[in-house]
Amino acid sequence: xxxxxxxxxxxxxxxxxxxxxxxxxxxxxxxxxxxxxxxxxxxxxxxxxxxxxxxxxxxxxxxxxxxxxxxxxxxxxxxxxxxxxxxxxxxxxxxxxxxxxxxxxxxxxxxxxxxxxxxxxxxxxxxxxxxxxxxxxxxxxxxxxxxxxxxxxxxxxxxxxxxxxxxxxxxxxxxxxxxxxxxxxxxxxxxxxxxxxxxxxxxxxxxxxxxxxxxxxxxxxxxxxxxxxxxxxxxxxxxxxxxxxxxxxxxxxxxxxxxxxxxxxxxxxxxxxxxxxxxxxxxxxxxxxxxxx
Amino acid sequence: xxxxxxxxxxxxxxxxxxxxxxxxxxxxxxxxxxxxxxxxxxxxxxxxxxxxxxxxxxxxxxxxxxxxxxxxxxxxxxxxxxxxxxxxxxxxxxxxxxxxxxxxxxxxxxxxxxxxxxxxxxxxxxxxxxxxxxxxxxxxxxxxxxxxxxxxxxxxxxxx
Numbered sequence: 001x002x003x004x005x006x007x008x009x010x011x012x013x014x015x016x017x018x019x020x021x022x023x024x025x026x027x028x029x030x031x032x033x034x035x036x037x038x039x040x041x042x043x044x045x046x047x048x049x050x051x052x053x054x055x056x057x058x059x060x061x062x063x064x065x066x067x068x069x070x071x072x073x074x075x076x077x078x079x080x081x082x083x084x085x086x087x088x089x090x091x092x093x094x095x096x097x098x099x100x101x102x103x104x105x106x107x108x109x110x111x112x113x114x115x116x117x118x119x120x121x122x123x124x125x126x127x128x129x130x131x132x133x134x135x136x137x138x139x140x141x142x143x144x145x146x147x148x149x150x151x152x153x154x155x156x157x158x159x160x161x162x163x164x165x166x167x168x169x170x171x172x173x174x175x176x177x178x179x180x181x182x183x184x185x186x187x188x189x190x191x192x193x194x195x196x197x198x199x200x201x202x203x204x205x206x207x208x209x210x211x212x213x214x215x216x217x218x219x220x221x222x223x224x225x226x227x228x229x230x231x232x233x234x235x236x237x238x239x240x241x242x243x244x245x246x247x248x249x250x251x252x253x254x255x256x257x258x259x260x261x262x263x264x265x266x267x268x269x270x271x272x273x274x275x276x277x278x279x280x281x282x283x284x285x286x287x288x289x290x291x292x293x
Numbered sequence: 294x295x296x297x298x299x300x301x302x303x304x305x306x307x308x309x310x311x312x313x314x315x316x317x318x319x320x321x322x323x324x325x326x327x328x329x330x331x332x333x334x335x336x337x338x339x340x341x342x343x344x345x346x347x348x349x350x351x352x353x354x355x356x357x358x359x360x361x362x363x364x365x366x367x368x369x370x371x372x373x374x375x376x377x378x379x380x381x382x383x384x385x386x387x388x389x390x391x392x393x394x395x396x397x398x399x400x401x402x403x404x405x406x407x408x409x410x411x412x413x414x415x416x417x418x419x420x421x422x423x424x425x426x427x428x429x430x431x432x433x434x435x436x437x438x439x440x441x442x443x444x445x446x447x448x449x450x451x452x453x
Contacts, residue, residue: 001312003294003358025356029336032354035313036334045312049359073348095424096402098336100348101355181423182337 002044009131009160012051017133017156022046024158026069027101029094030110048158063163065129068105072117075104083164085171085190089120092173095181105159108144111151111210118145118211119190120173122203127163132156138163145210168196170284174273175205178260186261187269189249191277193285195231198222202274207253207266214252217274221245237282246275298360300324301370316360317341317352320367328368328397339425342398343367349405351424368397371404379451380404383442384435391429399425403439411447413439 004022006012015022021043025031034040048054054069057079064082066075072090076099080087086104093099093116107117108128118141126141130153141162144152153159171192177183188205200218205211224241225231250271255263296319297306307323315334320326320343330340334353341352344366371378377385380403390396399422406413406421413421418439427435445451 003312003356005358005361025359028354028356028359029351032315032356033335035356036315036353041313045356045358047356047359094336095339096405096421097339097342097349097351097424098354101350 001042004044004046005050006046006048007050007052009051009053012046012048012054012158013131013133013156015046016158019044019046020155024048024109026103026106027071027098029098029102030106054160060163063127063165066104066162066164068159068161069103070105072099072102072104082166083124084167085120085124085173085192086117086126086164088171088173089116089175089188089190092116092175092180098182104162108141108159108162109151109153111145111149113148113208113210114185114188114206115211116173116175116185116188116205119188119203119205120171121162121164121190122211122213123171123190123192123201124164124167125192125201128159129161129163130154130157131160132158136160142213145212148209167192167194169193170281170288172277172281172284174277176261176269176273184260187253187255187266187273189270189273189277191274191281193281195285198226198231200225202249202252204249204253204270206260207255207270209254212252214249214274217245217248217252220248221278234286236286237278242275242278242282245278246271249274294358296357296361298363298365300326300365301367310357312356312358314357315353316343316345316355316357316365319357319360320352320365326367326369330394330397332394336424337426338395338398339402339422340395340398342401342425344401344405349402366401368400371400378404379445380407380438380442383445384438387434387438387441389430389434389438391427395425395427395429399427399435403442406439407443407446412443 004015023042024046026048054067057066075090076087104117107115121141127138128144129138173190175185175188185206187207190203192201200221202214250267255266257263295308296310332338332340336351336354342349343352
């Protein structure tokens with residue numbers, strides 16, 4: 001096994017192209033588990049923790065550009081106000097030790113349907129920036145997931161960054177698991193209300209082969225909020241609307257039975273956590289009349 | 294490969310490190326520092342918690358080469374020359390140690406918590422220690438120990 005340690009992004013991309021059998025490693029919270037248990041024996045490890053600039057975030061065209069090496073702990077500590085949905089999801093991930101190492105880009109690269117960053121990224125219309133020696137391209141995060149633990153990354157590409165536009169309205173995240181810490185989600189849900197464009201964003205985790213949105217639920221809720229004038233009035237949300245939204249989110253799922261829960265339970269749980277997340281987000285929206293839209 | 298890093302303030306160099314090896318293996322098997330415990334090897338239990346450049350991490354999830362040139366702090370570095378650290382002493386005094394396997398990780402995680410937050414609330418303590426499993430104590434004595442250490446460390450002139 002080789003241990004490759006590029007110190008610049010250009011070197012990292014060259015190494016990625018030159019060593020097709022290399023596995024990229026940042027926080028190691030997935031890769032090292034595979035190696036420790038003998039399930040992963042890559043020809044080489046491509047360590048990204050020394051790549052200059054990858055550990056940084058900044059603002060670009062109104063969006064927060066999160067370098068691939070930024071840890072969950074830093075998303076929580078430094079971006080909780082600008083990226084509330086992602087920070088909420090990050091707070092539920094693993095443990096302090098895991099959050100000090102694990103990264104949003106690592107969650108994307110592993111592309112487990114249970115990765116907790118995905119619902120928040122989907123709801124917020126995040127973009128993934130990937131690069132190779134051939135160039136850089138960006139795609140909506142919903143196009144990034146192509147199958148169970150499969151992504152749109154080409155073999156010579158690395159994730160450079162994730163871009164998320166700070167929201168114009170409230171965001172929420174909710175997940176079900178057997179305890180608070182160190183749990184693989186049984187079902188997870190991310191919600192973003194976008195009052196500036198009268199739209200709703202959703203993300204479902206652990207309940208389909210890939211993280212996915214619930215387009216029918218998004219359209220239903222945005223339509224209800226618009227037709228009832230609720231975006232402007234910020235009046236109480238009818239209970240029936242919240243319940244129907246939960247049902248439509250659950251209907252978008254395609255879960256399986258596994259050791260953590262049954263498909264039937266996941267569908268039910270999703271309808272509940274989606275309704276709750278909407279109730280919380282709407283309460284946030286009603287309590288924040290200062291934010292003119 | 295050769296690995297050079299600073300462990301508990303002293304420069305360490307070891308050879309013939311396998312590239313897929315974890316920092317935990319290097320510490321225990323190559324550097325003679327078996328304080329950090331090897332249990333789950335998947336970041337679930339926290340018994341291998343060490344400082345890496347000042348942040349508590351699971352040593353089992355750090356590839357050895359990622360520690361090159363970095364500062365590592367293990368449980369062996371907590372005690373002073375003359376006395377245990379206040380965190381270690383509090384764990385002894387509160388009866389927070391039973392089989393002891395989880396203790397090194399809990400000591401490092403607690404040391405980190407009390408370095409950042411002088412008098413943490415119970416929810417803060419629970420959150421900070423959420424990545425450290427103990428199968429003996431039921432955690433009550435551990436919480437007692439953290440509160441005791443926090444109290445002693447916040448006294449004027451206390452050493453940390």
